[in-house]
Amino acid sequence: MTKARITVIDIAKAAGVSKSTVSLVLQGSSLVNEGTRSKVNAVMRELGYVYNRGAANLRQASAKSRIIGVVVNDLTNSFFAELAVGVDMVVQSAGFVQFLSNTSESIDRQREVVASMREHGISGLIVSPARATDAADFKPLVAAGIPVVVVVRNLPGAKVSSVVSDNQAGMMSAVKHLADLGHKRIAFLGGFPDTAVFDDRLAGYRSGMEAAGLDYHQELVISSAPSRAGGVEAIGKALVLADKPTAAVCFNDAVAFGVCDGLRARRLEPGSDFAVVGFDDVIEAQAAVPALTTVSVDPQGIGRRGAQLLLKQINAGKAEAETVTTAVRLVVRESCGARKSVKIETGL
Amino acid sequence: MTKARITVIDIAKAAGVSKSTVSLVLQGSSLVNEGTRSKVNAVMRELGYVYNRGAANLRQASAKSRIIGVVVNDLTNSFFAELAVGVDMVVQSAGFVQFLSNTSESIDRQREVVASMREHGISGLIVSPARATDAADFKPLVAAGIPVVVVVRNLPGAKVSSVVSDNQAGMMSAVKHLADLGHKRIAFLGGFPDTAVFDDRLAGYRSGMEAAGLDYHQELVISSAPSRAGGVEAIGKALVLADKPTAAVCFNDAVAFGVCDGLRARRLEPGSDFAVVGFDDVIEAQAAVPALTTVSVDPQGIGRRGAQLLLKQINAGKAEAETVTTAVRLVVRESCGARKSVKIETGL
DNA sequence: TGACAGAATTGGAACGTTCCAAATATTTAA
DNA sequence: TTAAATATTTGGAACGTTCCAATTCTGTCA
Numbered sequence: 176m177t178k179a180r181i182t183v184i185d186i187a188k189a190a191g192v193s194k195s196t197v198s199l200v201l202q203g204s205s206l207v208n209e210g211t212r213s214k215v216n217a218v219m220r221e222l223g224y225v226y227n228r229g230a231a232n233l234r235q236a237s238a239k240s241r242i243i244g245v246v247v248n249d250l251t252n253s254f255f256a257e258l259a260v261g262v263d264m265v266v267q268s269a270g271f272v273q274f275l276s277n278t279s280e281s282i283d284r285q286r287e288v289v290a291s292m293r294e295h296g297i298s299g300l301i302v303s304p305a306r307a308t309d310a311a312d313f314k315p316l317v318a319a320g321i322p323v324v325v326v327v328r329n330l331p332g333a334k335v336s337s338v339v340s341d342n343q344a345g346m347m348s349a350v351k352h353l354a355d356l357g358h359k360r361i362a363f364l365g366g367f368p369d370t371a372v373f374d375d376r377l378a379g380y381r382s383g384m385e386a387a388g389l390d391y392h393q394e395l396v397i398s399s400a401p402s403r404a405g406g407v408e409a410i411g412k413a414l415v416l417a418d419k420p421t422a423a424v425c426f427n428d429a430v431a432f433g434v435c436d437g438l439r440a441r442r443l444e445p446g447s448d449f450a451v452v453g454f455d456d457v458i459e460a461q462a463a464v465p466a467l468t469t470v471s472v473d474p475q476g477i478g479r480r481g482a483q484l485l486l487k488q489i490n491a492g493k494a495e496a497e498t499v500t501t502a503v504r505l506v507v508r509e510s511c512g513a514r515k516s517v518k519i520e521t522g523l
Numbered sequence: 524m525t526k527a528r529i530t531v532i533d534i535a536k537a538a539g540v541s542k543s544t545v546s547l548v549l550q551g552s553s554l555v556n557e558g559t560r561s562k563v564n565a566v567m568r569e570l571g572y573v574y575n576r577g578a579a580n581l582r583q584a585s586a587k588s589r590i591i592g593v594v595v596n597d598l599t600n601s602f603f604a605e606l607a608v609g610v611d612m613v614v615q616s617a618g619f620v621q622f623l624s625n626t627s628e629s630i631d632r633q634r635e636v637v638a639s640m641r642e643h644g645i646s647g648l649i650v651s652p653a654r655a656t657d658a659a660d661f662k663p664l665v666a667a668g669i670p671v672v673v674v675v676r677n678l679p680g681a682k683v684s685s686v687v688s689d690n691q692a693g694m695m696s697a698v699k700h701l702a703d704l705g706h707k708r709i710a711f712l713g714g715f716p717d718t719a720v721f722d723d724r725l726a727g728y729r730s731g732m733e734a735a736g737l738d739y740h741q742e743l744v745i746s747s748a749p750s751r752a753g754g755v756e757a758i759g760k761a762l763v764l765a766d767k768p769t770a771a772v773c774f775n776d777a778v779a780f781g782v783c784d785g786l787r788a789r790r791l792e793p794g795s796d797f798a799v800v801g802f803d804d805v806i807e808a809q810a811a812v813p814a815l816t817t818v819s820v821d822p823q824g825i826g827r828r829g830a831q832l833l834l835k836q837i838n839a840g841k842a843e844a845e846t847v848t849t850a851v852r853l854v855v856r857e858s859c860g861a862r863k864s865v866k867i868e869t870g871l
Numbered sequence: 872t873g874a875c876a877g878a879a880t881t882g883g884a885a886c887g888t889t890c891c892a893a894a895t896a897t898t899t900a901a
Numbered sequence: 902t903t904a905a906a907t908a909t910t911t912g913g914a915a916c917g918t919t920c921c922a923a924t925t926c927t928g929t930c931a
Contacts, residue, residue, distance in 0.1 A: 227581075253604065259625075295620060
């Protein structure tokens with residue numbers, strides 16, 4: 176319909192002021208007279224003016240673009256969807272807008288999207304790095320003064336801020352719970368040993384065993400893909416051991432589901448015949464049968480926390496690398512054998 | 524570290540050419556000599572040049588910003604997360620980047636984020652509109668030549684393109700399936716009557732009943748919130764009818780789960796005592812007990828389709844409003860009583 | 872009345888790119 | 902060898918904003 180774009184010059188002309196004044200109004204400056212301000216605003220509304228942030232960014236520092244980039248490795252996983260929602264909440268109410276991209280664990284894709292975001296002048300970046308991401312990958316960003324916050328998986332060696340859940344404490348409480356139920360041989364199943372998260376959770380497992388006065392046996396730690404299939408595989412290996420475990424803490428919920436599948440395939444009922452504890456508390460954990468006992472990590476909270484941290488750094492202008500670990504809590508359901516009642520949860 | 528930003532002028536200087544030439548290289552123009560091109564590229568790499576899209580957009584039409592906006596009403600719902608992933612896939616491989624925002628069904632928030640996206644110069648918008656969105660809300664966008672594609676929920680009256688699933692056919696097949704199993708009194712439960720999706724699904728229900736030679740009874744259509752709680756409420760009303768239904772098609776899976784809850788609370792087992800069919804095939808549908816028979820809609824496909832349609836319009840420069848409905852298929856599981864075997868699904 | 876302070880406004884020069892028309896280099900054809 | 906044709910390169914003028922320094926208005930006070 177309307178041919179040309181309406182610019183601040185058009186507004187200035189129509190309102191009978193200079194473009195500088197219009198700009199001042201746009202920025203909410205206190206220098207401009209109240210009467211002028213309202214007239215300009217009226218004209219803007221009337222003409223349907225839309226602010227051109229691109230042009231503004233050209234003059235201002237990129238810190239003012241009010242775009243923050245978010246890259247996650249798997250948005251189909253509700254864990255990350257929740258995380259993105261958390262980020263969106265705080266980012267949105269601070270008047271920022273988020274670029275959201277999905278890497279599907281592809282490190283190349285990650286590089287691409289980060290480069291693309293940079294071209295668009297993001298003010299900051301929140302990233303859950305794809306596996307095997309090089310700590311140096313974000314060097315150029317921080318060198319250019321763009322704050323980076325790593326979430327969920329930390330990147331040892333990179334001097335960027337991070338928000339991770341307390342993997343160690345979570346695993347410890349899971350082990351303690353199983354030990355309290357009388358289990359002596361508790362396995363640690365699933366996960367790739369080349370990730371920081373794995374290390375943390377494993378460390379928690381070891382401390383938990385020690386705290387409970389149980390021996391640590393190398394053969395009870397069985398790594399595998401952190402997926403449902405990986406869980407099936409891991410429990411398979413665990414059950415051919417000479418001295419079989421009677422319970423397992425799993426790298427994450429997906430593995431735990433796989434472990435349950437594997438148990439059933441061998442006519443063992445998860446919960447009564449073998450105790451299983453997951454990690455993450457994904458949305459399906461509650462509805463599964465048996466409902467999964469797991470360590471709840473509140474991804475939305477991580478997202479919010481990460482966004483807050485990032486905004487703080489953007490506003491501060493300088494980015495001190497800072498690490499925050501968010502609390503987790505064990506949610507006892509049925510798969511550990513502690514409760515057998517099936518209660519119907521209604522409502523949302 | 525590096526003080527100033529590297530611009531095409533710096534590159535030009537260092538490569539001994541003019542900025543115009545550098546610009547040509549940037550755009551991959553065939554006008555520039557091969558030798559020059561590679562030298563310029565080398566210098567760019569060496570100096571760590573990053574393209575400033577904002578500046579470029581200032582000169583070019585906004586259609587070239589290569590940003591597409593995506594707004595969904597509930598990203599926590601895996602349905603929409605999948606949808607976003609579908610969009611991201613095609614958008615990313617076309618060299619675009621996506622703004623993703625969540626409205627939580629708030630119409631104000633939706634207005635805000637759309638305005639914000641517009642200020643950032645998006646080339647197009649994909650939106651799953653919040654409930655009660657006014658068809659006129661996107662008028663300014665299309666007037667400004669920005670293509671808009673509405674997904675999942677259509678917006679009757681708005682002259683924009685849309686990608687919706689074939690709600691009517693899906694509901695028809697659900698009803699047919701129940702009728703084939705011998706059910707005569709089939710209820711339609713849940714959903715708000717003020718939405719286009721509700722109308723479509725209800726229409727499908729009526730046609731399905733008619734096609735099966737069954738009478739349509741007003742009292743068997745019970746609307747409620749499209750949530751689990753709404754499902755509990757709806758089945759409650761259905762079971763106090765003088766002539767009770769023996770089966771129900773539900774507005775969506777959430778309602779269906781609620782219906783199952785409500786049945787159990789009355790000591791009725793979904794599947795054997797009362798047949799329940801959902802709609803959407805959310806991720807939990809498969810893992811639930813009993814596994815939910817439902818109409819599968821492939822949200823990722825809708826996302827992909829919507830993105831393709833949008834890109835087509837962006838490239839064409841002109842946006843013909845076009846409606847595409849994507850196929851759905853009935854997935855028979857256990858909640859309809861057709862199968863009773865519990866099979867263990869392993870792997871992914 | 873004039874001088875002065877403060878409030879409000881304003882014209883240009885940036886910002887980093889693309890585009891245009893024009894200039895220059897290189898080939899080809901005669 | 903030169904004109905014409907083709908291939909390559911190039912200065913400026915945009916684009917829509919913000920910022921700076923400077924200007925014009927208001928009063929106020931002596």
